[in-house]
Amino acid sequence: MNEYVLRTRGLTKRYKNQLALDSVDLAIRQGAIYGFIGQNGAGKSTLMKLVTGLAFQTSGTIELFGETGEKELIRSRKRMGVAIETPALYPSMTARENLEAHRLQRGIPGKDCIARTLELVGLEGTGRKTARNFSLGMKQRLALGVALLGDPEFLILDEPTNGLDPMGVVEMRELLQKLNRERGITILISSHILSELDLVATYYGIIHRGKLLEQMTAKELREKCRHYLHIKVDEPQRAAAVFERELATSEYEVMADGVIRLYAHLENPARVSRALVESGLEVEQFMPTGEDLESYFTARIGGGKHV
Structure with a gap:
């Protein structure tokens, strides 16, 4: 495999004078849930369209399941499930009829997958209700159901929790984790709800103005966003000795500017402060700090809103 x-x-993708994607080198490993982060217009949907064959690149290459040739990519795309932007649904059809129409279009054998998929996405009880009368959330579920027909190995989902x-957001998250865990489905998911993405993704990619700024594992992100006590004292090296002698920890860093980052004893900062003061050190700054995914993303793109 x-x-x-x-x-x-x-x-790379250029629309007349607009560079929508700028020489992007992206890699998604088998079994990952890849959280794709970027502002509106950053290039997320453009990349998804290129990968799924809904648009064509200006330059560069796409490799799917190890294949790069034109015919091989067409074949590889049959192993994917896709839900990008507005779901391609038939408004006058029921959920079951929508899935059946898509099954026939894609030549998926057997009808057993219809009932199974409806139950999986929580739409088995919608009966004769047509898609035009669905809430936005129900349409999102149905779009996911369409993407899951044919038991794909790779899911590409653009804002699946929208609406x-x-x-419903919790249920969608749990469903995606179940698909990843039990069926081994690799998932590329974009979302502007970064706090939710933070709970599900195992890898991340940050894109801004068409450029892929960074890729990292969830573990690497946690290290970057690690919470700590920001401490500044008159004698940093003496403070380090206090941490090791009085607090029995070496989980700290002394930065170039003399600021100390203490990663231990976050639950009891008063003990840390007391140990420093009792050792005769002058404490100039002392505060808990750290980032979540949203603040890290905002800092990474240079500020501004992410939605």
């Missing part, structure tokens, strides 16, 4: 489900090299109420 190929280690990577998707790799792009120098992927869902808080309970």
Whole structure:
């Protein structure tokens, strides 16, 4: 089995005078839930369209399941499930009829997958209700159901929690984790709800103005966003000795400017402060700090809103 489900090299897309994607090198490993982060217009949907064959790149290459040739990419795309932007649904049809129409269009054998998929996405009880009367959240579920027909190995989902109420967001998250865990489905998911993405993604890619700024694992992100006590004292090296002698920890860093980052004893900062003061050190700054995904993303792109 190929280690990577998707790799792009120098992927570029230009619309007249607008550079939508600028030489993007992206890699998604088999079994990952890849959180794709970027502002509106950053290039997320453009990349998804190129990967799924809904648009064509200006330059660069796309590799799917280890294949790069034109015919091979067409074949590889049959192993994908896709829900990008507005779901391609038939408004006058029921959920069951929508799935059946898509099953026939894609030549998926057998009808057993229809009932199974409806139950999986929580639409088995919608009966004769047509898609035009669905809430936005129900349409999102149906779009996911369409993407899941044919048991795909790779799901590409653009804002799958859009329109869902808080309970629906939780259920969608749990469903995606179940698909990843039990079926081994690799998932590329974009979302502007970064706090939710933070709970599900195992890898991240940050894109800004068409450029892929960074890729990292969830573990690497946690290290970057690690919470700590920001401490500044008159004698940093003496403070380090206090941490090791009085607090029995070496989980700290002394930065170039003399600021100390203490990663231990976050639950009891008063003990840390007391140990420093009792050792005769002058404490100039002392505050808990750290970042979440949203603040890290905002800092990474240079400020501004992310939605």
